[in-house]
Amino acid sequence: MAKLHVSTTINGEPAEFLCEPYETMLDALRGPLGLTGSKEGCASGDCGACSITLDDRLVCSCLMLAAEAEGRQVHTIEGMAQGDRLHPLQQKFLEMAALQCGICTSGMLIASEALLQKNPRPSEEEVRFWLAGNLCRCTGYDKIVRAVLETAADTREAVQ
């Protein structure tokens, strides 16, 4: 059967790819699109390592068909830094050692970015509930949660 042709926008740039009807967005990102920052942890929507945003909505790219990207806006970890300038969340994760092996990190960052866009003043509890779908087997979560809270506080200070 012929592959599907998909025209979409990834990290602000027009992109086109071919996919099978049953392939996931994560398959397309890591395959034809060569964007391997999104990770496959569980492939069942439990771990969040494949987190992306679709029209600014946080989703698991493993639970979305690649064909659904047609005409939509996709945002991945590759679009987070501005050239050599890290996003404040990326910088804070580095400074506070909020990562160890790194498999969960791109998903944690994308999910945290989506949280701070929606809620610039999250409580610790709100951060922990928001990130409940992002599993990390190294850090024990505490450093990640603190890094998100500190980034939020820094951003508020910078605005004032």
Added chain:
Amino acid sequence: MTNIQYFAPRTLDEAIGAFAAAGSAARIMAGGTDLLVQMRSGAVRPGLIVDIKKIAEMTGIEETANGGFRIGAAVPGAVLAEHARFGKVWPGVLEAINLIGSTQVQGRASAGGNLCNGSPAGDSVPAMIAAGSIATVHGPNGRRQMPVEEVPAGPGQTCLAPGEILVSFTFPPRPFGSGDAYLRMIPRTEMDIAVVGCGVSLTLNDGICTAARVSLGAVAPTVLLVEAAAKALIGTRLETAALDAAAEACRAACRPIDDKRGTIAYRTKVAGVLLKRTVAIAAQRAGGN
């Protein structure tokens, strides 16, 4: 996994035509958070995936002229949570829908998918049954409506006829003094499947319960409407004796299984405990309305 086709029609008629023509080989996809996992595990091998998210009626949220709501079957939980009014009128229904999976899953998963997946433990289902929600389904022979409690047929099974698609849910207007709530028992705080779920909707008039609906999840092959529990509440001031009677009715309605999440005895006991706690929240909300 070859010979799968993907179809994302813009009209319901196109969707029904393709879905009915493909027969049992077709699957409807709303958020896909169950379907893609089932495909990945090999449990389901659809010949045709009909993506219904481009059909306006299935993704819309509408407040009806009489003060009720019509919610498209494919509206994701995160979108419903952002609606200005729905969560104020039906906080229990919204909480139940928002308990399905993680933030990421909420970006896609819908109440319609939760119902049609047919799990006895689906979190949104007891809350919708308690709310008296009506499902609108449309198939090759036209459109019909059925109470949500008549949709599930057993684990993984619904009473929808071949070719029929769940289109939307209608929630009735809310009388003054009404409140609803949903609670589930899970052994952790988030990201788990209900051991028991309980939905309650009730109306209070001068402290007297004038209307009530009670529903239990994960204690039988389908989510249950427990009319005996509602009867035990109606006409009372929700005093201890009434709550004890309603809890006993809930325990009596349980026909659970023993599995890794809970034993028959545990689920039955918890059903009564949850009933009392859920009624307390619904009553508090009713008093505030």
